[in-house]
Every structure is written in C-alpha cells, then in structure tokens.
Amino acid sequence: MTTLVQERKNKHIQNVQNSPVMTSADYVITARDFSVYYGEYKAVKDVNIALNRGKVTSIIGPSGCGKSTFLRCINRMNDLVPGCRTTGKLMMEGIDLYHKRLDVVELRRKVGMVFQRPNPFPKSIYDNVAYGVRLKGRPPQTQLDGIVETSLRRSGLWDEVKDRLKSSALGLSGGQQQRLCIARALAINPEVLLMDEPCSALDPKSTARIEDLIAELSGEYTIAIVTHNMQQAARVSDYTAFFYEGVLVEFGETSKIFTNPKNEKTNDYITGRFG
Ligand SMILES: Nc1ncnc2c1ncn2[C@@H]1O[C@H](COP(=O)(O)OP(=O)(O)O)[C@@H](O)[C@H]1O
Ligand SMILES: [Mg+2]
Structure with a gap:
C-alpha cells in the first residue's frame, strides 16, 4: 500500500511540473x-493534474x-455530446470516473x-433548492426546510429571499440567480463544486x-473554477492550471503562477500578450 501511494506520488511529481508534494489522500480529482x-478532434491532450x-x-x-471540456468531464457532462470520447484516466478518490459501471447520477451528486x-428552474426559490434533495427521496418537511435554509445561508442569499421563498426564481437578479444555483448545488x-465562468454574465458587485x-466555501469543498479573468483567478484560487490548445502547460500554486511562471507561454498569457 505504501509503495502504491509512493508510486502515485512519484508519478504526480514526474508529470505535474512544480506540483507541491502531497500524499495522494490530499487529492480529490x-x-x-x-x-x-x-x-477526430483532440480538444484536451494528455492532461496530468491533481485537484487538492x-x-x-x-x-x-x-x-x-x-x-470547459476538461471541467465537464469531471461530472460526465460531456456524455451528452455525441462523438465525445475520452482516453487515459480521470479518477475521483481512486474511482475511475469513466468506468462503464460508474453510477453517473451518484457522481453528479458528489x-x-x-x-x-x-440557470434556475422556472420554479419557486424554495423548489429550486429542494429539487435535488427531492430527487433522492422524500425527507420530512421540517428537514427539507432546514436544508433549504442552510443552503441559502451558505450561498449568502437567505436574508434576501427568506420572505419570498415561494416566489419564482426567475424574478431574482442575475447575481441572485447565480447564488441560487450555488445553493441548489450545495443542497445535495x-x-x-465545478464552476464554468460563473461570473461572466454578472456585474462587478x-x-x-x-x-x-468561493472563499467561504473553500476548505469544505474542493472547487474548480474556469475563468477568463486573471485577476479573479489570482484572487480566488490556491492553485492555477494554465491550458493552451488543449495542453496543460503549467500547474502550480497561484502565487507562483502569477509572479514567477516557469513557462514562457504562461508568462505571455498572464501578462496579456495574447488572450
Ligand atoms: N460539442 C462540441 N463539439 C465539437 N467540438 C467542440 C464541442 N465543444 C467544444 N468543442 C471544441 O473543443 C475545443 C475546446 O472547447 P472548450 O472546452 O469549450 O474551450 P474553452 O472552454 O477553453 O473555451 C474548441 O476547439 C471547441 O471548438
Ligand atoms: Mg468554456
């Protein structure tokens, strides 16, 4: 067992340049x-990465x-795209996410x-948050109320919506809708948590x-966020992965990537030479 862990560790170190040394238990994905x-088109190319x-x-x-292609593979969203296939391995806590007997519904819960x-459902605020929970079973009303409240508190929306839980989610502002979608995800x-440019349709506030x-949720959740905004990446993330033409060019601690990138392409990108 120890050798297996050691072997995996070595493999990471070989493959992921500048990856901080951690035991495999610290990696979720x-x-x-x-x-x-x-x-025939290879959109993601031989990527080696570990999410802490x-x-x-x-x-x-x-x-x-x-x-987005890479991110969507982590919960098998690309299954919906005809002609999309993967090679190599993508694992979550030692489980092969592309194993033919993997329970995709269960994966998407995790x-x-x-x-x-x-993308809130055209339902009430309450029903949006309760949606995934109800798919799993029929918890008693008080328990469901508790889950809805906790999730809305966690996403920072509770105070704004607690008096109108039965109103349509579509009446919320864009930013509130996005926090509702986060509450919906947290409820199960x-x-x-995967986030694909979650702020690109939102105003600065x-x-x-x-x-x-995101800062509040980190620690408790493992979060991967795609962003176009480099200031945002620098502000919110512990680690940064720079992709270029399907290749993971560089991965490492955010502070290092943004102050002292090892790769010239990374440097050109973060200094705005291309975008
Ligand atoms: N459903 C699809 N069918 C065919 N090609 C796709 C599909 N989705 C994305 N691509 C192609 O795969 C490449 C990567 O796309 P994507 O993952 O969306 O990039 P990003 O999120 O970095 O902008 C692009 O060349 C894109 O045109
Ligand atoms: Mg994208």
Whole structure:
C-alpha cells in the first residue's frame, strides 16, 4: 500500500511540473494522461493534474483551449455530446470516473456544477433548492426546510429571499440567480463544486459576492473554477492550471503562477500578450 501511494506520488511529481508534494489522500480529482476527443478532434491532450482537497483551483487559458471540456468531464457532462470520447484516466478518490459501471447520477451528486449563465428552474426559490434533495427521496418537511435554509445561508442569499421563498426564481437578479444555483448545488452535499465562468454574465458587485462566497466555501469543498479573468483567478484560487490548445502547460500554486511562471507561454498569457 505504501509503495502504491509512493508510486502515485512519484508519478504526480514526474508529470505535474512544480506540483507541491502531497500524499495522494490530499487529492480529490486526478487526471492521468487524460484526453478528450470530439470525433477526430483532440480538444484536451494528455492532461496530468491533481485537484487538492478543500482547495480552489482555477483553470485559465484562451478561448477554445479546452477548459470547459476538461471541467465537464469531471461530472460526465460531456456524455451528452455525441462523438465525445475520452482516453487515459480521470479518477475521483481512486474511482475511475469513466468506468462503464460508474453510477453517473451518484457522481453528479458528489460533483455539483454551476454554469456561465445562471440557470434556475422556472420554479419557486424554495423548489429550486429542494429539487435535488427531492430527487433522492422524500425527507420530512421540517428537514427539507432546514436544508433549504442552510443552503441559502451558505450561498449568502437567505436574508434576501427568506420572505419570498415561494416566489419564482426567475424574478431574482442575475447575481441572485447565480447564488441560487450555488445553493441548489450545495443542497445535495457535494464534495466537489465545478464552476464554468460563473461570473461572466454578472456585474462587478455580484461578481465580488460570488468571489467572497468561493472563499467561504473553500476548505469544505474542493472547487474548480474556469475563468477568463486573471485577476479573479489570482484572487480566488490556491492553485492555477494554465491550458493552451488543449495542453496543460503549467500547474502550480497561484502565487507562483502569477509572479514567477516557469513557462514562457504562461508568462505571455498572464501578462496579456495574447488572450
Ligand atoms: N460539442 C462540441 N463539439 C465539437 N467540438 C467542440 C464541442 N465543444 C467544444 N468543442 C471544441 O473543443 C475545443 C475546446 O472547447 P472548450 O472546452 O469549450 O474551450 P474553452 O472552454 O477553453 O473555451 C474548441 O476547439 C471547441 O471548438
Ligand atoms: Mg468554456
């Protein structure tokens, strides 16, 4: 067992340049030589990365470099795309996420996702948050009320909506809708939260609220966030992964990536030479 852990550790160190040394227990998601194809087109190329437990990792890189494709694989969202296939390994806590007997519904309970555009259901605020919980079973009303309140408190929305839980979620502002979507994801107690440019449709004030929220949620959740905004990556994340043309060019502590990148491409990107 120890040798296996050691072997894995060595493998990470070989593959992930500048990766901080940790035991494999500190990793929640691990990709090994992981590639994603759309038909013949290889959108993600032989990626090796490990997402640290309770930490925020941002995924940055120019448009079309495979950020969303990679992120969506973590909860198997790409299954819905015809012609999309993967090679290599993507693991969550030692479980092969592409094993043919993997329970995808269960996976999506453990790995919540928030998208670029807030996408609340055309239902009440309460029903949006309760949705995933009700899919799992029929908890007693008081228990469900508790889950809804806790989730809304965690997403920083409770005080704004507690008097109108039965109103339509579509009446909320964009920023509130995005926090509602986060509450909806939190309600089913995920371990991992994926966020694909969660602030790109929001104004600066709502963006700041989401960034604060990410800081509050880190520690408890392992978070991967795709962002176009390098200041945002620098502000919210512990680790940063820079993708370019499907390749993970550099991965490491955010402070190092932004102050002392090892790769010239990373440097060019973070200094705004291309985008
Ligand atoms: N459903 C799809 N079918 C075919 N090609 C796709 C699909 N989604 C994305 N791609 C292609 O894969 C590459 C990576 O896309 P994507 O992961 O969306 O990039 P990013 O999120 O970094 O902007 C792009 O060249 C894009 O055109
Ligand atoms: Mg994208």
